Amino acid sequence: xxxxxxxxxxxxxxxxxxxxxxxxxxxxxxxxxxxxxxxxxxxxxxxxxxxxxxxxxxxxxxxxxxxxxxxxxxxxxxxxxxxxxxxxxxxxxxxxxxxxxxxxxxxxxxxxxxxxxxxxxxxxxxxxxxxxxxxxxxxxxxxxxxxxxxxxxxxxxxxxxxxxxxxxxxxxxxxxxxxxxxxxxxxxxxxxxxxxxxxxxxxxxxxxxxxxxxxxxxxxxxxxxxxxxxxxxxxxxxxxxxxxxxxxxxxxxxxxxxxxxxxxxxxxxxxxxxxxxxxxxxxxxxxxxxxxxxxxxxxxxxxxxxxxxxxxxxxxxxxxxxxxxxxxxxxxxxxxxxxxxxxxxxxxxxxxxxxxxxxxxxxxxxxxxxxxxxxxxxxxxxxxxxxxxxxxxxxxxxxxxxxxxxxxxxxxxxxxxxxxxxxxxxxxxxxxxxxxxxxxxxxxxxxxxxxxxxxxxxxxxxxxxxxxxxxxxxxxxxxxxxxxxxxxxxxxxxxxxxxxxxxxxxxxxxxxxxxxxxxxxxxxxxxxxxxxxxxxxxxxxxxxxxxxxxxxxxxxxxxxxxxxxxxxxxxxxxxxxxxxxxxxxxxxxxxxxxxxxxxxxxxxxxxxxxxxxxxxxxxxxxxxxxxxxxxxxxxxxxxxxxxxxxxxxxxxxxxxxxxxxxxxxxxxxxxxxxxxxxxxxxxxxxxxxxxxxxxxxxxxxxxxxxxxxxxxxxxxxxxxxxxxxxxxxxxxxxxxxxxxxxxxxxxxxxxxxxxxxxxxxxxxxxxxxxxxxxxxxxxxxxxxxxxxxxxxxxxxxxx
Numbered sequence: 001x002x003x004x005x006x007x008x009x010x011x012x013x014x015x016x017x018x019x020x021x022x023x024x025x026x027x028x029x030x031x032x033x034x035x036x037x038x039x040x041x042x043x044x045x046x047x048x049x050x051x052x053x054x055x056x057x058x059x060x061x062x063x064x065x066x067x068x069x070x071x072x073x074x075x076x077x078x079x080x081x082x083x084x085x086x087x088x089x090x091x092x093x094x095x096x097x098x099x100x101x102x103x104x105x106x107x108x109x110x111x112x113x114x115x116x117x118x119x120x121x122x123x124x125x126x127x128x129x130x131x132x133x134x135x136x137x138x139x140x141x142x143x144x145x146x147x148x149x150x151x152x153x154x155x156x157x158x159x160x161x162x163x164x165x166x167x168x169x170x171x172x173x174x175x176x177x178x179x180x181x182x183x184x185x186x187x188x189x190x191x192x193x194x195x196x197x198x199x200x201x202x203x204x205x206x207x208x209x210x211x212x213x214x215x216x217x218x219x220x221x222x223x224x225x226x227x228x229x230x231x232x233x234x235x236x237x238x239x240x241x242x243x244x245x246x247x248x249x250x251x252x253x254x255x256x257x258x259x260x261x262x263x264x265x266x267x268x269x270x271x272x273x274x275x276x277x278x279x280x281x282x283x284x285x286x287x288x289x290x291x292x293x294x295x296x297x298x299x300x301x302x303x304x305x306x307x308x309x310x311x312x313x314x315x316x317x318x319x320x321x322x323x324x325x326x327x328x329x330x331x332x333x334x335x336x337x338x339x340x341x342x343x344x345x346x347x348x349x350x351x352x353x354x355x356x357x358x359x360x361x362x363x364x365x366x367x368x369x370x371x372x373x374x375x376x377x378x379x380x381x382x383x384x385x386x387x388x389x390x391x392x393x394x395x396x397x398x399x400x401x402x403x404x405x406x407x408x409x410x411x412x413x414x415x416x417x418x419x420x421x422x423x424x425x426x427x428x429x430x431x432x433x434x435x436x437x438x439x440x441x442x443x444x445x446x447x448x449x450x451x452x453x454x455x456x457x458x459x460x461x462x463x464x465x466x467x468x469x470x471x472x473x474x475x476x477x478x479x480x481x482x483x484x485x486x487x488x489x490x491x492x493x494x495x496x497x498x499x500x501x502x503x504x505x506x507x508x509x510x511x512x513x514x515x516x517x518x519x520x521x522x523x524x525x526x527x528x529x530x531x532x533x534x535x536x537x538x539x540x541x542x543x544x545x546x547x548x549x550x551x552x553x554x555x556x557x558x559x560x561x562x563x564x565x566x567x568x569x570x571x572x573x574x575x576x577x578x579x580x581x582x583x584x585x586x587x588x589x590x591x592x593x594x595x596x597x598x599x600x601x602x603x604x605x606x607x608x609x610x611x612x613x614x615x616x617x618x619x620x621x622x623x624x625x626x627x628x629x630x631x632x633x634x635x636x637x638x639x640x641x642x643x644x645x646x647x648x649x650x651x652x653x654x655x656x657x658x659x660x661x662x663x664x665x666x667x668x669x670x671x672x673x674x675x676x677x678x679x680x681x682x683x684x685x686x687x688x689x690x691x692x693x694x695x696x697x698x699x700x701x702x703x704x705x706x707x708x709x710x711x712x713x714x715x716x717x718x719x720x721x722x723x724x725x726x727x728x729x730x731x732x733x734x735x736x737x738x739x740x741x742x743x744x745x746x747x748x749x750x751x752x753x754x755x756x757x758x759x760x761x762x763x764x765x766x767x768x769x770x771x772x773x774x775x776x777x778x779x780x781x782x783x784x785x786x787x788x789x790x791x792x793x794x795x796x797x798x799x
């Protein structure tokens with residue numbers, strides 16, 4: 001029975017809600033009286049005029065560089081994406097995409113996928129940030145929360161202080177105030193400092209004037225321009241390639257689609273891909289054939305049924321401004337076609353029937369694509385391994401999903417060399433293990449039973465036991481020294497995807513070609529079954545709109561995959577060293593790897609073909625792997641791992657000293673910082689400083705801070721821009737680099753860190769912030785034109 005006090009609170013809350021609702025109705029009535037009733041407007045004009053500012057050109061450039069850097073993807077506040085005119089016109093929503101606690105699957109709100117026009121977005125609960133009443137100058141401004149947010153910042157600029165006050169909320173999961181225009185009067189009184197850009201300096205007067213003129217004129221745009229004939233010819237060619245009639249062509253095309261649907265595809269044979277003329281495309285499924293308008297088939301996951309017997313793979317232009325956090329370029333050209341013909345079509349195998357789209361089958365790639373030789377599938381993924389691995393780092397969801405806290409902050413990845421014909425029968429083994437390789441994505445129910453975790457745990461254990469038996473057949477103990485470095489793929493002497501480094505930055509991460517940073521605590525060796533499972537668990541099968549059970553089970557299953565990758569690496573170490581390393585990686589969590597430890601103890605090292613001569617076999621193994629990689633595949637890291645007896649310049653020497661720092665002093669450093677180094681030659685260079693945390697283990701979803709080992713923190717210094725979510729900007733003159741490094745080396749508390757920033761930092765409150773931001777993006781696009789995109793400023797510190 002409710003107490004009188006509880007009833008009083010409920011009644012009070014009801015009265016407040018009723019009052020606010022009444023106020024909203026009254027305010028809406030007021031706006032209707034002033035400017036007429038709201039309705040979606042057609043903002044497309046046939047051509048530009050001097051009297052009608054349009055979205056493209058200067059307006060788009062300002063919005064990109066001042067707005068999209070915080071409003072670029074699913075993690076944009078209030079789902080207000082501003083990376084295209086269509087997204088701005090769609091507006092905002094009070095629904096939250098990133099929610100690890102929801103019990104029910106959320107409705108899909110993917111831009112350009114889940115609704116065809118603004119009217120449909122209104123039906124899904126999105127409300128306008130532009131004026132949708134009478135298209136008069138006053139109404140277009142006062143009836144637009146977009147303009148009102150800009151005006152609010154102009155009226156209430158940032159306080160003139162380095163550290164912004166506590167009235168700003170910088171938490172990733174902060175409460176969002178998604179105010180409709182009818183509620184905006186209340187919002188600006190309650191949060192006068194929260195004008196846009198949020199907790200950043202305001203726009204320059206000329207930028208504000210340009211946007212004001214555009215908004216006052218109705219926020220117009222022009223129709224999307226038709227593609228050049230060179231692009232149309234490439235699209236027609238590749239659509240014909242993917243829409244062949246034979247069963248083999250259909251099955252291969254399905255496999256390609258389920259791996260490339262997240263790609264930003266480009267056609268270098270059709271035109272430039274650098275600078276302002278970059279043009280990317282998305283591979284989609286459509287009910288219409290080549291030559292007709294695309295009628296996209298939306299599906300929650302790429303392996304879901306298209307719900308039609310006849311569909312086609314089509315290419316559509318990628319419209320939004322590119323943001324690096326979800327940018328995954330993939331090349332289609334004559335060389336790619338030749339390679340796909342080689343691995344998929346110029347070999348003898350037969351496809352007798354097409355697999356079902358039923359979830360239990362479609363979510364299991366080993367069953368769905370069993371008719372395509374596994375070595376063909378593996379080579380397809382290896383050819384662009386950085387892209388493949390980036391899928392689970394970036395994926396289609398922008399922010400690193402829940403599975404990222406299952407990996408270490410810095411580790412190296414290499415791959416098992418694809419078997420030659422007749423070397424060993426992987427297809428037969430995978431056929432026998434199809435049921436044990438089932439993945440959580442097959443469970444489509446709203447609530448997953450507790451028994452699901454136990455079921456997949458048992459399946460994975462059965463698979464590991466079977467793989468150990470298969471391993472012993474391939475590398476029997478009585479066959480002396482049969483396992484050596486030859487098992488590791490060397491990129492066929494030319495492919496630089498053979499060696500990768502993964503840097504984790506809390507809830508985001510970056511994949512970089514090559515081995516970078518100090519030798520890591522852990523390393524993975526990935527074989528085909530593991531690589532395919534990672535993709536179908538964390539990319540094709542992951543649903544950012546899914547419920548808590550889906551997200552939790554995905555996170556727990558990824559534990560298996562991480563341990564499998566680590567175990568493959570440990571197979572190249574003597575059993576005693578393997579056990580020692582495993583115990584070090586899983587401190588306070590040994591029970592989670594009990595089966596792996598048991599397998600290591602039962603191993604006979606006679607199969608090892610690697611001679612170890614030091615008391616640090618892991619370091620020795622990594623050194624041997626580095627030495628075995630061709631120079632065309634692996635570039636030396638001169639900053640983080642300088643060569644003995646080298647004679648570096650003073651600047652390189654100081655960068656090396658910076659990269660050598662480790663331990664508790666690095667607790668004060670952010671996860672990701674960009675440093676502008678002003679050289680005495682007049683040239684400026686960009687370096688990325690990455691702080692790598694160390695954990696006793698990464699086996700648990702919660703309590704991560706308690707498992708950080710401060711004395712094991714390291715710092716990696718990278719040439720260029722690495723990552724998507726900077727925490728800090730720095731500017732250092734070359735002659736001051738030694739002082740900067742010494743100050744970092746002397747960090748001990750918040751006061752020493754603030755002193756460092758007072759001298760070298762460009763805080764988010766700095767009046768020159770946007771100047772620095774523009775320089776950084778210019779450098780990024782100039783030096784990394786294909787991979788560059790707009791950065792995201794939602795993680796910038798306030799220290």
